[in-house]
Amino acid sequence: MSGAEAEWRDVGPADEIAANELRGVMVKGNRICLGRAGDDLFALEDTCPHAGGSLCEGIVDGKDVICPLHAYAFEAATGHCPDDPSCSVRRFEVRVEDGVIQVRV
Numbered sequence: 001m002s003g004a005e006a007e008w009r010d011v012g013p014a015d016e017i018a019a020n021e022l023r024g025v026m027v028k029g030n031r032i033c034l035g036r037a038g039d040d041l042f043a044l045e046d047t048c049p050h051a052g053g054s055l056c057e058g059i060v061d062g063k064d065v066i067c068p069l070h071a072y073a074f075e076a077a078t079g080h081c082p083d084d085p086s087c088s089v090r091r092f093e094v095r096v097e098d099g100v101i102q103v104r105v
Ligand code: FES
Pocket: 048, 049, 050, 051, 052, 053, 067, 068, 069, 070, 071, 072
């Protein structure tokens, strides 16, 4: 087993993230855009590969997160960027345990 194994980390109370809200969190050195698209929580790599925009400063549009700099859309559930697939971001698993959001990093 190496120290790089993914593990679940608490990132805050689930009821603090409302529908279509975004929040930036740091988990094990990774800046993560945590949010809720409708009812669904998601966690994506925060830094947009296009030119470094911070996704948590963007907006949720339906099931997508929109980058604040040039408005590329990223699918909240997958991190896929249909505007430019080479710009897709990493997606992290997310779950709620006893009312606390956990991200697997
Ligand atoms: S930096 Fe995100 S779309 Fe350009």
